[in-house]
Amino acid sequence: MTPKKIPSEIPAVDSKANSVLREIMSGDPVRIGLSILLGFFIGAVFMVVFNEDVVKSWSNFGADPSYALSTVWWTIQDGYGALFSGSVFNLGADNFIDGIRPLTETLRFAAPLIMAGLGVALTFRVGLFNIGATGQIMVGLAGATFVSTRLHMPAIIHMLVAVLAAVLCAMVWGIIVGILKARTGAHEVIVTIMMNYVATSLFTFFLRNPGMLLEASGGGTPKSDHPDGTAKLGALLGPDFNLHYGLILAVLAVFIYWWLMERSTFGYRFRMVGHNATAARAAGIKVENTFIWALAISAAFAGLAAANQGLSLDGGLTTSIEAGIGFDAITVALLGGSRAGGVVMAGLLFGAFKAGSSSMQFAGVSPEVLGVVKALIVLFIAAPPIIRALYRLPVPGPKIYEAAKKAKEAKVIK
Amino acid sequence: MKLELRNITKRFGALVANDQISLTLAPGEIHSLLGENGAGKSTLMNVLYGLLQPDEGEILIDDKPVSFSGPGDAMAAGIGMVHQHFMLIPVFTVAENVVLGHEPTGVLGTLDLPAARKLVKEISDRFGFDIDPDAKIQDLPVGAQQRVEIIKSLARNAKILVLDEPTAVLTPQETDELMQIMRDLAKSGTSIIFITHKLREVQQVSDRITVIRLGKVVASPSPKASASELASLMVGREVDLNVKRKAPKLGAETLVIENLTVLDDRSHQMVDGVSFSVHDGEVLAIAGVQGNGQTELAEAILGLRKIHSGTIHVAGRDLTKSTVREVLEAGLGYIPEDRKKDGLVGDFTIAENLMLDGSYSAPFAKGVQIDFEARDRIANELIQEFDIRTPSAETLAKQLSGGNQQKVVVARELSRELKVLVASQPTRGVDVGSIEFIHEQIIAARDSGKSVLIISTELDEVLALADRIAVMYRGRIVGIVDAKTTREKLGKMMAGIAA
Known part of the structure; x- marks a missing residue:
């Protein structure tokens, strides 16, 4: 039989806002890589422009141009060099243990970012823009702190109960959002922002209340007791390093997330709802219940991040222990394209920023440059056309046509 | 000029x-x-x-x-x-x-x-x-x-x-x-x-x-x-515009709808006291100009839209208050009028789209895990059987032409254990070659003893497929006539003039 020819059909064009949103959430690795590169480049410009040596040398540019240029180079090298030696390997260290310590610090900072980032990523893939990780972490911290300071149990069991408490408390917070969204149609962005305020204030309230979390010798400041040694996440690599068992939690979380989203039928339905909720509904899926499940599981990941924070320090806790993780988690999820592997990479990058900022400061470079770099990376990811224009990348559209055309040719050859 | x-x-x-x-x-x-x-x-x-x-x-x-x-x-x-x-x-x-x-x-x-x-x-x-x-x-x-x-x-x-x-x-x-x-x-x-x-x-x-x-x-x-x-x-090739089919062998009344009233999102009465039944081995086509309640009728049958009053029975089972999943599992196949909106997930592969309403049970699910091996095997079988033109089962649905997309939907629904098939605009935006194929598949489903309900605004399609024709106008059935009714008469009915 001669192959039948079939007419080509041009795919319907999406509205611009829709297609851009999908592009942002889908996270094309090339575009993300270029965004990071551009972020670092503009960060370098900041370092150079605000460096006194550079400014001075450039005012005498005519007298010694090579010196002026070399100051630019040295400033960038000092700054990013300090970031490297503060976050990956300290080349100036006397022994290997000191040399590798920055890397373990990066891992320590990355662990909670990865866990919370996975939570946010999960909701992204269900099509929800969840920014409630902060609140979920706060509530999770309250639960973990209560167990670790007020209850007394044998080692390991105490720690596991405390982790579980953090996860369950955070899940309650997530489920509230899910139910409000599913039953009343409230928008999750607004609900999660408000729930963040409530959670932060609630945690502070608990910390002030002697019957709840306030330290025994407590004064006026809202601060908890030291957690019991039995409840703490122990050191992973011995006393020389700060790295603790939170990293193991993070590794487990990454595996669970990957299995849930890529292998299980739950994840399949989550993704279906995220890509096309009306088709999911017509396929017999209760979209509203899916939202509740997704927000609950997402919050459980945030709860793990809370456990990581609440059970790793020696001293008493204040609300500052949250350390902006809930907010960074959104960025990590975006940067990681909501995939398990991507979130790990993004979490490591942001962990490195946190680990390296102090050594940048020692090197005389303001660590706020890193804040600029972080924000710019996200900005570029959020506006795909900027990156495409700068690097002259093709618009994704024609690719589809080509693929469709190839599809036809493939069949014809067959 | x-x-x-x-x-x-x-x-x-x-x-x-x-x-x-x-x-x-x-x-x-x-x-x-x-x-x-x-x-x-x-x-x-x-x-x-x-x-x-x-x-x-x-x-x-x-x-x-x-x-x-x-x-x-x-x-x-x-x-x-x-x-x-x-x-x-x-x-x-x-x-x-x-x-x-x-x-x-x-x-x-x-x-x-x-x-x-x-x-x-x-x-x-x-x-x-x-x-x-x-x-x-x-x-x-x-x-x-x-x-x-x-x-x-x-x-x-x-x-x-x-x-x-x-x-x-x-x-x-x-x-x-x-x-x-x-x-x-x-x-x-x-x-x-x-x-x-x-x-x-x-x-x-x-x-x-x-x-x-x-x-x-x-x-x-x-x-x-x-x-x-x-x-x-x-x-670009010989086309047979007439669908070949034998006389229907009527079986039991499997899909029975009585006095169905359905409201739209703004509480307008879109389906108004509609009653009809479809026999096994028969195609009942609902003709009518777009916007006369057909969409709401189809959604109500599937359980997507709440039913205000009346009943829907499939093989004697009352599905009036059932969820979509219960209706699908009761043996109802559904081809939606807008495949991009309701029938497919464009960013899913063909293999994933072919299990859209099958993720809860075997063969696609093994416990709570997807059975990837079964999924890919079934996908390749259906691609062959339903002549879906694609380089592989891993191609995204949105990269297919309209006709092939529709074949994915048809393949998915017809490959399940069905008693009733409800097809809304089954060939809208589909090339002629695929129309022929999809029509053949629908008639094959009818000949294998399924009750088939077609909802179409294309009179040609209605005449090509139907054993009986119900004409819908402003939410009501104007009349149910046999398939030999003339175009002129159907046209008058579509404008609300009773037969």
């Missing part, structure tokens, strides 16, 4: 949507542009209307080359376009809509509404349009709204009218009226480009026909050509 398109080529990336297309339009001529969905008709017209710039070729008006950088230029040159989806503001009156964008103004720039009214009245009277300038658009029937669109173009002195699939939303009677209007306009010297894929209409009204296939002009048949000749040219 004479129009000539010379060697127009338009590319989108690697896809050549228009390949060296040439066509001329003499004054007072009706020139039909015939081709399947995606053949490049709309692209060509968007080039003519200044919405797209051609990569090669030129447009000549009265033998002078012109170039349009936007619809404004095209309108100024005397080209008017009536889009498939009307560009009217529902709360404005006819007169307000007609002058929108080039309003006649009085002193101090106020709107001169009497002048607008006079303009509408004058055009309406000249061509016997019977349009009240003060009527609000939302109160007018669809056919009248379309005439308002035509008036809009004529009010801007259009000498060339482009009608893009104008009959898709019309009843057969309204279609006949439109044909008459087109002839009258042509007689008065207006040239018309008539874009359609409906052969009957092309035969009725054309002075000249150009067939486009895969972006190229393939033939200019005589207006006297037969329907099957035109269809063959359009598709």
